[in-house]
Amino acid sequence: MRATTAFNKMLAIPGADVAGVQFDPSGIVVVLRRRGRRLHCPCGWSTRAVYDRTTRRWRHLDLGAARLFLEAEIRRLACRACGRVRTETVPWARPGARFTGDFEDVVAYLAQRTDKTTITRLLRCSWEAVAAITVRVVAEHLDDARLDELYRIGVDEVSYRKGHRYLTVVADHDRAGAVVWAGEGMSSATLERFFDTLGPDRTAQLQAASMDLHGAYAKVTRARAPRARVCADPFHIVKLANAAVDEVRRAAWNTTRHAAGVARPGPLARVRQDPAAQLVKNTRWALLKDPAGWTDSQRDTIVRLRRARHVLFRAWVLKEELRDLYRLPPGGRPDAHLDAWLARASRCRIPAMLDLSRTIRRHRDQILAAVQLGLSNSKLEGLNSKIRLINHRGYGHHSAAAVIAMIYLCCSGLTITLPTER
Numbered sequence: 001m002r003a004t005t006a007f008n009k010m011l012a013i014p015g016a017d018v019a020g021v022q023f024d025p026s027g028i029v030v031v032l033r034r035r036g037r038r039l040h041c042p043c044g045w046s047t048r049a050v051y052d053r054t055t056r057r058w059r060h061l062d063l064g065a066a067r068l069f070l071e072a073e074i075r076r077l078a079c080r081a082c083g084r085v086r087t088e089t090v091p092w093a094r095p096g097a098r099f100t101g102d103f104e105d106v107v108a109y110l111a112q113r114t115d116k117t118t119i120t121r122l123l124r125c126s127w128e129a130v131a132a133i134t135v136r137v138v139a140e141h142l143d144d145a146r147l148d149e150l151y152r153i154g155v156d157e158v159s160y161r162k163g164h165r166y167l168t169v170v171a172d173h174d175r176a177g178a179v180v181w182a183g184e185g186m187s188s189a190t191l192e193r194f195f196d197t198l199g200p201d202r203t204a205q206l207q208a209a210s211m212d213l214h215g216a217y218a219k220v221t222r223a224r225a226p227r228a229r230v231c232a233d234p235f236h237i238v239k240l241a242n243a244a245v246d247e248v249r250r251a252a253w254n255t256t257r258h259a260a261g262v263a264r265p266g267p268l269a270r271v272r273q274d275p276a277a278q279l280v281k282n283t284r285w286a287l288l289k290d291p292a293g294w295t296d297s298q299r300d301t302i303v304r305l306r307r308a309r310h311v312l313f314r315a316w317v318l319k320e321e322l323r324d325l326y327r328l329p330p331g332g333r334p335d336a337h338l339d340a341w342l343a344r345a346s347r348c349r350i351p352a353m354l355d356l357s358r359t360i361r362r363h364r365d366q367i368l369a370a371v372q373l374g375l376s377n378s379k380l381e382g383l384n385s386k387i388r389l390i391n392h393r394g395y396g397h398h399s400a401a402a403v404i405a406m407i408y409l410c411c412s413g414l415t416i417t418l419p420t421e422r
């Protein structure tokens with residue numbers, strides 16, 4: 001069997017035959033001869049008239065340890081639909097790509113599952129190539145129909161690049177928190193772009209939207225989707241409560257430290273011996289963590305605070321009682337629970353908790369709406385950690401477009417089929 005025949009059978013490139021095989025220092029170069037005469041524009045329009053021609057190489061999947069390239073003539077056409085000269089599409093690669101579709105599918109499949117360094121070593125391509133491939137594959141797979149059956153959404157901002165840059169992410173509560181939209185920025189203008197994409201008909205069928213009420217999102221949602229109930233994202237409410245308890249802790253620490261007569265930032269030896277300071281020290285995680293995840297010493301910490309009838313214990317109880325709102329058994333009365341909580345909190349005489357109770361009272365209806373509609377946002381909370389994982393794997397250092405593509409790739413339920421599975 002001739003080498004060209006063997007490669008032709010082995011590679012089975014759609015729309016082309018192998019005309020020759022060369023071995024050069026960069027690897028194996030398979031020269032292709034196109035079968036069809038027609039030129040197809042990426043827009044779908046086609047013609048037989050060639051504007052000009054050139055030769056291009058595409059990186060294909062490795063053959064053993066050797067790099068494999070496809071080489072073919074590629075032509076340009078004067079597209080009447082686009083009104084300009086464009087490069088024709090080829091069946092084995094995406095428009096504009098210097099990699100074959102098979103190679104890119106393998107990259108996208110791996111990007112869903114592993115870190116970027118592994119991919120660049122395994123496939124011998126650059127970080128930039130991985131980012132560009134991800135954007136192309138996602139653009140091909142992302143279907144506008146994902147926005148059709150959208151009734152209950154969660155909106156949240158996520159940071160990438162260590163808190164300097166933000167994205168706005170919209171997830172579908174009814175599809176396990178799958179991301180349906182992501183855009184650069186966290187302003188009202190960012191969310192406006194989501195509603196623009198959604199269009200008036202699909203916006204009108206939105207029933208509920210959960211979000212952090214502190215941000216710019218609530219106002220935009222009320223203006224653009226007046227029929228959707230704005231709900232307070234439970235994750236952010238619990239976060240507010242945790243922040244209030246932490247403020248109480250810091251105030252208590254400062255008070256006891258000054259009472260022990262130690263000037264900042266001097267030695268803490270005397271504080272360590274002071275029983276009041278002892279009580280406050282190292283309480284942070286016991287106060288913030290879910291009791292189910294406590295260590296023995298964290299449990300002891302809370303027991304000691306309770307015995308001392310400490311202000312920190314009272315603040316912690318208030319926080320946990322607020323969290324109970326989201327753990328009520330079926331048939332529980334969230335409105336009664338929240339109103340009783342507000343009554344207790346408003347009498348507690350702990351400044352940070354009083355501030356919290358005022359915030360909660362201001363958003364009472366939106367908080368209850370989230371409970372009544374079952375918008376737990378725990379799925380979106382999971383989304384936040386998934387996006388952090390994307391960053392840890394090395395995908396967060398590029399453009400917003402590349403990070404957004406990774407979010408769609410990993411968090412919107414896209415299925416990438418490997419060339420070996422087709």
Ligand SMILES: [Zn+2]
Binds near residue numbers: 042043045079082083
């Ligand atoms: Zn065109």
